[in-house]
Amino acid sequence: MQNFTSYNPTKVHFGKGVVEKLGVEAAQYGRKALIVIGRGSVKTNGVLDAVFKQLETAGVTHVLFEGIKSNPIYQDVDSAIAVAEAFGAEMVVAVGGGSVVDSAKAVAIGVGAGHSVWDFYTRTAPAPTKGLPLLCVLTLAATGTEQNRNSVIQNDADGRKMGYSCDAMYPKVSFLDPEYTVSVPANYTAYGISDLISHVLEQYVEPTDSPLSNYIATDIIKLAFEHGRKLMADLTDYDARANILWLSTMALNGTLSAGKRGGDWGVHGLEHSLSVLYDIPHGAGLSIIYPSWIRAFRTELEPKLDFMAKRVLSPTATGDDFLNELEGFYKEINSPTRLSEANIPVADKAKILENFALNKVVGGFYKMDEAKRAEILDLAWGE
Amino acid sequence: MQNFTSYNPTKVHFGKGVVEKLGVEAAQYGRKALIVIGRGSVKTNGVLDAVFKQLETAGVTHVLFEGIKSNPIYQDVDSAIAVAEAFGAEMVVAVGGGSVVDSAKAVAIGVGAGHSVWDFYTRTAPAPTKGLPLLCVLTLAATGTEQNRNSVIQNDADGRKMGYSCDAMYPKVSFLDPEYTVSVPANYTAYGISDLISHVLEQYVEPTDSPLSNYIATDIIKLAFEHGRKLMADLTDYDARANILWLSTMALNGTLSAGKRGGDWGVHGLEHSLSVLYDIPHGAGLSIIYPSWIRAFRTELEPKLDFMAKRVLSPTATGDDFLNELEGFYKEINSPTRLSEANIPVADKAKILENFALNKVVGGFYKMDEAKRAEILDLAWGE
Numbered sequence: 001m002q003n004f005t006s007y008n009p010t011k012v013h014f015g016k017g018v019v020e021k022l023g024v025e026a027a028q029y030g031r032k033a034l035i036v037i038g039r040g041s042v043k044t045n046g047v048l049d050a051v052f053k054q055l056e057t058a059g060v061t062h063v064l065f066e067g068i069k070s071n072p073i074y075q076d077v078d079s080a081i082a083v084a085e086a087f088g089a090e091m092v093v094a095v096g097g098g099s100v101v102d103s104a105k106a107v108a109i110g111v112g113a114g115h116s117v118w119d120f121y122t123r124t125a126p127a128p129t130k131g132l133p134l135l136c137v138l139t140l141a142a143t144g145t146e147q148n149r150n151s152v153i154q155n156d157a158d159g160r161k162m163g164y165s166c167d168a169m170y171p172k173v174s175f176l177d178p179e180y181t182v183s184v185p186a187n188y189t190a191y192g193i194s195d196l197i198s199h200v201l202e203q204y205v206e207p208t209d210s211p212l213s214n215y216i217a218t219d220i221i222k223l224a225f226e227h228g229r230k231l232m233a234d235l236t237d238y239d240a241r242a243n244i245l246w247l248s249t250m251a252l253n254g255t256l257s258a259g260k261r262g263g264d265w266g267v268h269g270l271e272h273s274l275s276v277l278y279d280i281p282h283g284a285g286l287s288i289i290y291p292s293w294i295r296a297f298r299t300e301l302e303p304k305l306d307f308m309a310k311r312v313l314s315p316t317a318t319g320d321d322f323l324n325e326l327e328g329f330y331k332e333i334n335s336p337t338r339l340s341e342a343n344i345p346v347a348d349k350a351k352i353l354e355n356f357a358l359n360k361v362v363g364g365f366y367k368m369d370e371a372k373r374a375e376i377l378d379l380a381w382g383e
Numbered sequence: 384m385q386n387f388t389s390y391n392p393t394k395v396h397f398g399k400g401v402v403e404k405l406g407v408e409a410a411q412y413g414r415k416a417l418i419v420i421g422r423g424s425v426k427t428n429g430v431l432d433a434v435f436k437q438l439e440t441a442g443v444t445h446v447l448f449e450g451i452k453s454n455p456i457y458q459d460v461d462s463a464i465a466v467a468e469a470f471g472a473e474m475v476v477a478v479g480g481g482s483v484v485d486s487a488k489a490v491a492i493g494v495g496a497g498h499s500v501w502d503f504y505t506r507t508a509p510a511p512t513k514g515l516p517l518l519c520v521l522t523l524a525a526t527g528t529e530q531n532r533n534s535v536i537q538n539d540a541d542g543r544k545m546g547y548s549c550d551a552m553y554p555k556v557s558f559l560d561p562e563y564t565v566s567v568p569a570n571y572t573a574y575g576i577s578d579l580i581s582h583v584l585e586q587y588v589e590p591t592d593s594p595l596s597n598y599i600a601t602d603i604i605k606l607a608f609e610h611g612r613k614l615m616a617d618l619t620d621y622d623a624r625a626n627i628l629w630l631s632t633m634a635l636n637g638t639l640s641a642g643k644r645g646g647d648w649g650v651h652g653l654e655h656s657l658s659v660l661y662d663i664p665h666g667a668g669l670s671i672i673y674p675s676w677i678r679a680f681r682t683e684l685e686p687k688l689d690f691m692a693k694r695v696l697s698p699t700a701t702g703d704d705f706l707n708e709l710e711g712f713y714k715e716i717n718s719p720t721r722l723s724e725a726n727i728p729v730a731d732k733a734k735i736l737e738n739f740a741l742n743k744v745v746g747g748f749y750k751m752d753e754a755k756r757a758e759i760l761d762l763a764w765g766e
């Protein structure tokens with residue numbers, strides 16, 4: 001086992017009706033909240049009304065910032081920061097999915113910084129030591145951002161998509177009601193499952209030995225397959241929604257990194273370029289890249305794939321069996337596995353490779369040079 | 384899945400040499416520390432010297448409170464509180480095993496309370512809303528107290544052993560260096576393994592459905608058997624020490640209670656009576672009680688034992704196979720499985736049953752009346 005630090009101060013209230021705890025939690029942090037939402041679905045399904053009611057009961061006034069898009073951009077964050085500063089917000093309340101929460105995290109550290117929030121992400125400003133308290137009401141099971149210190153936003157102007165992590169971005173409290181995810185349509189439900197699976201794989205494939213973390217990684221994959229299938233068969237299945245939601249949180253809240261060195265994250269790097277260039281959903285890009293990335297590193301990954309196969313499938317299953325199961329699962333839930341399915345033409349190869357280089361996509365343990373990245377793209381156009 | 388809250392603010396630094404981070408962490412909390420230790424082994428093996436050096440470098444002065452015994456008593460805690468108050472301690476630093484940490488947690492909430500700490504445990508005083516910051520340097524893998532809000536102390540005068548839990552007892556930081564546990568002798572190493580296994584079982588046997596928590600429970604048991612055997616074969620095996628240490632933390636830091644209702648804890652109740660009456664090590668008492676408790680509830684436990692057997696042993700293993708494996712493992716590591724091994728005579732039956740009644744030992748899900756408790760005792764005297 002590698003040395004590591006286990007630390008995660010975010011409190012998660014999980015289950016039916018947990019938004020009823022929001023008022024009491026919010027009242028601890030002040031009287032003025034900036035609420036951040038996306039393109040408005042929370043306005044029509046009752047979620048935002050429930051949040052309003054909680055804040056009102058707690059005596060917390062609010063301003064609403066609406067319009068965060070998926071694959072969120074730093075310009076929207078800077079706008080929200082200006083609103084928060086003008087209002088004198090004492091806390092940020094995110095109501096939405098991963099893009100909204102990641103943007104709200106950026107707002108939390110950007111208020112009072114005196115510069116664009118993008119400067120944190122590009123490492124041109126020193127790391128923040130504090131931020132506004134952040135509360136999250138999650139409406140999509142996918143990224144795990146609700147219980148971690150990470151955020152990803154992008155700059156459409158120059159094609160960079162950057163991740164940033166700091167302790168000030170841990171939410172104070174997240175409210176995870178599986179019923180709030182029931183209205184997510186089939187395609188985004190599938191992309192969320194793809195996303196959580198990818199977070200497990202990025203950490204699991206690291207060739208270091210941390211037995212319990214590796215075991216739990218295989219558990220999450222096995223249960224994601226099982227409950228993912230149940231959920232796609234019945235999008236209103238509460239129990240399946242609850243399992244997928246908790247799996248997505250556990251996939252990236254530090255549990256899997258204990259005793260390890262931080263994961264590979266090469267596939268995420270490759271996917272970020274697809275999202276920034278083509279605005280495709282992150283989870284869809286991940287299911288396109290993963291099978292091809294595994295094929296490109298098939299030899300190096302053998303022990304990891306073999307162990308995963310035996311734990312997830314059967315005592316006699318092989319690494320190839322796992323790869324086939326993974327790709328078959330993506331197809332079964334209609335998450336794409338080839339670039340052509342996302343209408344990304346072979347003619348764009350040079351452009352995509354250029355973006356990989358711009359974003360310095362090399363991977364942590366399985367190193368990719370230009371030729372390797374091209375090989376993975378070719379595999380992802382294959383068949 | 385049941386509604387639940389996932390929250391654990393304790394930071395754990397894990398691995399070789401992590402005590403070197405203690406000075407920087409301590410300096411955040413003030414300039415005066417009360418150090419709490421047990422019967423002195425940390426004074427001779429270099430651990431306490433390393434802590435002194437860290438505090439000195441950080442400009443933190445200290446007073447040393449020595450003499451916490453295993454199965455710690457509230458009177459020692461009250462004495463330590465008086466010393467802390469007289470010194471003006473701004474933090475508590477625990478250096479030792481579970482008894483020392485549990486006592487230090489009690490000191491942390493007792494300073495300034497104006498009454499005996501025992502009043503918290505007996506629920507005759509209102510719950511504390513704050514406590515002194517607590518830092519823990521752990522020297523024994525066993526109880527998991529290093530990353531949770533629980534503490535157990537006892538009153539020898541009236542035979543009560545009480546658990547108490549509150550947010551103010553979360554340590555701020557715990558330092559877990561597997562090398563600090565290498566000098567633990569074989570018997571206490573075994574009792575620690577028995578203790579961690581019992582924490583998993585108490586939560587796992589709860590007949591509610593939380594798939595990931597149940598999977599992880601089986602992982603910890605499987606790895607505790609595997610690394611427990613390695614460790615008992617070579618007490619200096621760093622990797623085995625590291626695994627057992629992390630398993631013991633994960634067994635009781637909230638991971639296994641997600642989606643569940645809090646566990647059964649009937650076996651712990653029974654064991655606490657043995658510890659308070661006979662001063663036997665907690666882990667030894669647990670390995671005596673568990674096989675008999677399982678036999679007494681064999682029918683009700685069937686689905687849980689069967690699932691555990693299939694995950695830990697083989698796809699064709701049965702609940703009885705798991706029970707045999709568990710009991711065999713205890714024997715293999717020389718942790719007792721019968722009351723006679725702890726020199727507890729059948730003649731004491733009425734006295735023990737009286738203490739069970741005094742401490743209201745009934746169990747959470749598998750309810751025990753007087754007859755059931757007597758049946759379990761008889762089984763534990765059996766063979």
